[in-house]
Amino acid sequence: MRAGNEAPEVPVPVRILLVDDQPLFRRAIATLINEQGDLTVVGEAVNGLEGVEKAHALTPDLVVMDVEMPVMDGVQAARLIREQLPAIKVIMLTVSEDDDHLFEAIRGGVHGYLLKDLRPEQLYDMLRSVMRNETPVSPVLASRLLAELRENPRSRRPSPAAPEPAVSRRELEILQLVADGLTNKEIGRKLSITEGTVKNHIHNALQKLQMENRIQAAAYIVRQGLGNPRRR
Incomplete structure (x- = not known):
């Protein structure tokens, strides 16, 4: 039995860094994520290079990364984060259906590859599944990857x-x-x-x-x- 003066344990939310060069989209995603009690956005970056720098500074649990960005693209940034900060999980969230991006990202060790046409509920489920050590990939992209192989x-x-x-x-x-x-x-x-x-x-x-x-x-x-x- 819990002691009368002992406070109930509160789950620590998953700390997320958003990396996307579109301010409006980035802000919308941050707002949606912050509405979830078990997920929280701790930082934002506008390109891959800034994403790598903020990953070092903030050490989030999860980085949600766009693919096509100026200065440094998301695939290269994801690879650097996985090499330098292996405890951080990285998931790509993009409009790009380019096979080369998909294959490069998977080879770079990302933990998921999703298209931006997800519904909010699907996004939440995918983010949580990454923290359960699953690897979400949009079905159309997963089929394409295995078909290519x-x-x-x-x-x-x-x-x-x-x-x-x-x-x-x-x-x-x-x-x-x-x-x-x-x-x-x-x-x-x-x-x-x-x-x-x-x-x-x-x-x-x-x-x-x-x-x-x-x-x-x-x-x-x-x-x-x-x-x-x-x-x-």
Whole structure:
């Protein structure tokens, strides 16, 4: 029982840095985020270079970054933040559907890649999912990424010297479903296990493969020819 004079614990909100060169959009996003009790904007930047500088100064939990900006673009800034401040998570929020930007950002270790046509509720859910160590990607972009890997022979054929996967049979099974585009909840329902168990398996597999996120793991599955036949 809680002592009478003991105050209830208040969750610490996720501290967010916004990096976008459009003041009106940036202010609108900040207003929306600050309406959520568990999310708060602690700083804003107008380009990638300023974003890197403010990331060092403010050490936020999460950086929400545009792609196309002056001085330094978001992909380059995200890479620098991930290299210099690995504890900070970075998510791209952009109008750009350019495949090169998507692939570069994923290779740079970003934790999500979203288009700006999201509804506010979707944005909140995506930001929270990043802090649960998930990797949100707009469905159209996720499909494009995995389709590119599947259709490019050099990407999908395993190397003759490719090592056996270090993951367990169950972890491999779950990563195959990740590569098929299923969410944690869908994977849990399909395999009759809890969503928490799915998350634990993915976390363990990422550690074994020395990868940052589930998109990189899905790319690994496709490149090594370990995926399931495509489902329809």
